[in-house]
Amino acid sequence: MRYAIISDIHGNLQAAEAVLGLIERLDIGQIVCLGDIVGYGGDPSGCVDLIRRFCPRVIIGNHDAGAVGLTSVDYFNPAAREAVLWTDTVLSDEERNYLRNLPYEMDFEDFQIVHSTPDDPAQWKYLLVEEEAGPLFDFFNGRLLFFGHTHVPVVFRRDAEGTVHATGADDFILEKQVRYIVNVGSVGQPRDGDPRATFAVYESESEKVTFYREPYDIAAAQKRILQNDLPQMLAIRLAFGR
Ligand SMILES: [Fe+2]
Numbered sequence: 001m002r003y004a005i006i007s008d009i010h011g012n013l014q015a016a017e018a019v020l021g022l023i024e025r026l027d028i029g030q031i032v033c034l035g036d037i038v039g040y041g042g043d044p045s046g047c048v049d050l051i052r053r054f055c056p057r058v059i060i061g062n063h064d065a066g067a068v069g070l071t072s073v074d075y076f077n078p079a080a081r082e083a084v085l086w087t088d089t090v091l092s093d094e095e096r097n098y099l100r101n102l103p104y105e106m107d108f109e110d111f112q113i114v115h116s117t118p119d120d121p122a123q124w125k126y127l128l129v130e131e132e133a134g135p136l137f138d139f140f141n142g143r144l145l146f147f148g149h150t151h152v153p154v155v156f157r158r159d160a161e162g163t164v165h166a167t168g169a170d171d172f173i174l175e176k177q178v179r180y181i182v183n184v185g186s187v188g189q190p191r192d193g194d195p196r197a198t199f200a201v202y203e204s205e206s207e208k209v210t211f212y213r214e215p216y217d218i219a220a221a222q223k224r225i226l227q228n229d230l231p232q233m234l235a236i237r238l239a240f241g242r
Pocket of ligand 1: 008010036061063149150151
């Protein structure tokens with residue numbers, strides 16, 4: 001079985017369509033979404049609609065939760081808060097209801113998923129460096145956990161001796177005695193300096209994780225942000241992948 005693992009679409013319909021188009025060309029039937037469908041971008045309803053149609057297995061992100069009043073947005077930076085509060089005003093009741101009922105984590109036969117961290121997914125903590133990753137391996141059972149939230153693709157590996165290394169977002173095959181926490185990056189607002197949309201594919205027979213980058217119409221996504229009077233920096237950053 002091949003799974004496309006996508007995360008952090010953030011209301012960027014152009015990026016979402018580009019990624020789903022590539023996934024279709026790759027003939028991958030199973031699409032899994034790690035949350036943050038909305039927030040930041042100018043097309044929250046379009047992205048909710050797209051994910052509902054093509055992605056039956058979805059978990060909630062902090063921006064989804066913030067947009068429907070499930071989590072405080074006080075700690076969001078001002079631009080993020082402005083965008084999420086605007087998102088709240090444009091979603092339909094039905095879309096809000098859909099987001100509100102998404103789970104915080106999900107188990108698959110070969111892997112597990114969470115938006116932020118597996119110790120307490122509703123706390124929305126950020127996992128960026130290997131020192132933070134070590135203790136988190138005690139909070140899931142399998143060999144492989146996928147997460148999003150930071151928008152930076154990275155692989156944390158814990159070997160049989162318990163040593164944890166961050167190894168960058170390079171394709172890899174699971175090794176015996178090694179466990180992995182993998183960030184698949186962001187579809188709609190990459191922050192690792194590469195503006196192309198990011199996602200990963202897991203192939204369960206070969207136990208291989210492959211990272212993809214896909215170009216999309218950044219100018220059109222920027223236009224949608226500006227047309228909706230959202231903060232200009234949310235449009236500018238898309239061009240830089242920061
Ligand atoms: Fe996000």
